[in-house]
Amino acid sequence: MPLASGRTVAALRGRSGAITLGLVGYLFFVEFVSGVLQGYYIPLIPDLVDHLGIRDADFNWFEAAQLLLSAIVVPVLAKLGDMLGHKRILLVSTVLTAAASWWLAFAGDFWSFLIAWTLQGFYVVWLPLEVALIFDRGRATNRAASDTRRAAGFLVVALEAGAIAGALGGGRLFEALDGDVTLALMVPAASVTIAFFAILWGVPESARVTGRRLDTVGFALLTLALLTITSGLTFLRINGPDALWVYALMALGVLLLLPFGRWVLRHPDPAIDLRVLRQPTMWPVQLTAGLLGVSILGAQAPLSTFAGTDPAEAGFGLGLSASAISTIIGAYLIAMIIGALLFPVVSRRTTPRIALIVGTLLIAAGYLAFLINSATSLGVTLNMVVAGIGSGALVAALPAAAAAAAPLGQTGIATGLTNTTKTIGGSFASAVFAVVLVFAAGQAAVGTAASLAGYLVVFGICGVTALVAAGVLVLVPRSAFADAPAERVPDRVG
Incomplete structure (x- = not known):
C-alpha cells in the first residue's frame, strides 16, 4: 500500500463507489509487479545469454520483438477496455503476461524464449488501463481529474520502486539460487500470478457503455501500419543506414496510415476517433x-x-x-x-x-x-x-x-x-x-x-x-x- 498524506487519504477514501484508497492500493501492487518485470531481468542478461547459447547481440531481438508487440496490442486492448470494462481486459492481459512469464522460466532455446519474452509484453497495457479505470470511477465526482493525477503519481512510484527492487534483487536472488535459471525466472512469474488475484478480488469494474462494436478493419489497418513502421525502425538499428530497403519499409508504413485515416473518419465507432x-x-x-x-x-x-x-x-x-x-x-x-x-x-x-x-x-x-x-x-x-x-x-x-x-x-x-x-x-x-x-x-x-x-x-x-x-x-x-x-x-x- 502506498504512503499518502492525510489530505490525500481523505480525498481518496471519501467517495463511495469512486476513487478509493483500496482501489489505488491494489493497483499500486500491480504496478510494482510491472516494475519488477522491467528491472528483474536486466542483471541476468549475461547469464541468460549463456543459458540459451546465443550471442550478446542476439538479445536485442527480444527487446525489439516486445516493443513491436506493445505498439500493436495496446490500442486494441485499450479500446476493448472501453467496450467491455477496463478490469476485464486488465485481467486478460495479466493472464497472458503470467502465462508468458511461466513459459520463460522453462524455455531453453532461442525461439521459444523469444516468443515467450514477446508475449510477456502484454503488461505494457496495465498502466493505461489502470489510469482509465481510475478516471472512470471518478466521473461521478467533480474531482476526477485531480484525483486521477494523484493516483497516477502513486502508480508511477510503484512502477519505479518495482524496477529498483527487480534490478537489485534479480542478480542477488540468482546467486542465492546457485545460478539456477529456471528457479530464478519463476519469481517474476509467481509475482504476476499474485497480481492477477489482486485485480480479481480488489479492483472493481469500470462503467461499460452499451452498443459498442470493435472496428476490426480500422485496427487491422492500424496494426499493419504500426508493424511496418516499427519493423523498419528495428531493422534500421540492426542493419544500419546503408540498407535502403529499410527506408522503403518505413515509408510504406506511413502510407498505410492514409487508408486507415479515411476508414476511421467514416466509421460510427472508429478504432481511433481522429476527431477527438x-x-x-x-x-x-x-x-x-x-x-x-x-x-x-x-x-x-x-x-x-x-x-x-x-x-x-x-x-x-x-x-x-x-x-x-x-x-x-x-x-x-x-x-x-x-x-x-x-x-x-x-x-x-x-x-x-x-x-x-x-x-x-x-x-x-x-x-x-x-x-x-x-x-x-x-x-x-x-x-x-x-x-x-x-x-x-x-x-x-x-x-x-x-x-x-x-x-x-x-x-x-x-x-x-x-x-x-x-x-x-x-x-x-x-x-x-x-x-x-x-x-x-x-x-x-x-x-x-x-x-x-x-x-x-x-x-x-x-x-x-x-x-x-x-x-x-x-x-x-x-x-x-x-x-x-x-x-x-x-x-x-x-
Whole structure:
C-alpha cells in the first residue's frame, strides 16, 4: 500500500463507489509487479545469454520483438477496455503476461524464449488501463481529474520502486539460487500470478457503455501500419543506414496510415476517433508522449555505453563498472519517483498545463546539460536526476491528461495511445541514435572527438525534443485537464 498524506487519504477514501484508497492500493501492487518485470531481468542478461547459447547481440531481438508487440496490442486492448470494462481486459492481459512469464522460466532455446519474452509484453497495457479505470470511477465526482493525477503519481512510484527492487534483487536472488535459471525466472512469474488475484478480488469494474462494436478493419489497418513502421525502425538499428530497403519499409508504413485515416473518419465507432485526437487538449498530449519516448526509451543504451566507456582508451566517457552504472540508474529512477509525486502538487498550486511544461523543461535541462557537464560521474548523475524528475512527472501526467481530455467511452484508448506514441518515439530514437553512434565511431579514425560528438548529438536531440514538447504544450488551453462538473455515468457492471 502506498504512503499518502492525510489530505490525500481523505480525498481518496471519501467517495463511495469512486476513487478509493483500496482501489489505488491494489493497483499500486500491480504496478510494482510491472516494475519488477522491467528491472528483474536486466542483471541476468549475461547469464541468460549463456543459458540459451546465443550471442550478446542476439538479445536485442527480444527487446525489439516486445516493443513491436506493445505498439500493436495496446490500442486494441485499450479500446476493448472501453467496450467491455477496463478490469476485464486488465485481467486478460495479466493472464497472458503470467502465462508468458511461466513459459520463460522453462524455455531453453532461442525461439521459444523469444516468443515467450514477446508475449510477456502484454503488461505494457496495465498502466493505461489502470489510469482509465481510475478516471472512470471518478466521473461521478467533480474531482476526477485531480484525483486521477494523484493516483497516477502513486502508480508511477510503484512502477519505479518495482524496477529498483527487480534490478537489485534479480542478480542477488540468482546467486542465492546457485545460478539456477529456471528457479530464478519463476519469481517474476509467481509475482504476476499474485497480481492477477489482486485485480480479481480488489479492483472493481469500470462503467461499460452499451452498443459498442470493435472496428476490426480500422485496427487491422492500424496494426499493419504500426508493424511496418516499427519493423523498419528495428531493422534500421540492426542493419544500419546503408540498407535502403529499410527506408522503403518505413515509408510504406506511413502510407498505410492514409487508408486507415479515411476508414476511421467514416466509421460510427472508429478504432481511433481522429476527431477527438485533433482537439487542442488531446493532440499535444499524444505528441508530447512520442517526444518523451525519445529520451526515456531511446537514450537508455547510449547512456549506459557512454558511462561504461574507458576515457583512457577512448578519450571520453566515465569508465564505470556495471555496479557503478547501476547506481546512476538508481538515482534516475528515484528522481522519477520524486517527479511523479511532485506533479499533482505543482498542478494544484498552478495548473496541470504549467506542470506539464515544467516537466518537459526539466528533461530538456537535464539532457542539454550533457553538452557542458559530462566529464565526471557526479555531473552525469546530476544531469540524470534533473531529467528524471521531469520524466517521472510526465510518465504519471500524460495518461491522466489524456483521460481528462477524452469523452465518455474513450478513456482507455486515449490513455493507451500515450503508451503507443511513446513506444514509437522510443523506437525511432533508438534507430536514429544507433546510426549516429555508428557513424561517429566510423569517423573516430580521425580522432576521439568524432565519437564524443556522436554522444553529444544524441543527448542534444533528447534535450531539443523536450523543448519542442514544451512549445507544443504552450498551445494547450490554459484550463485544460482541470476538474470538470460531475458526469452522469452508466450503471457499473461486474
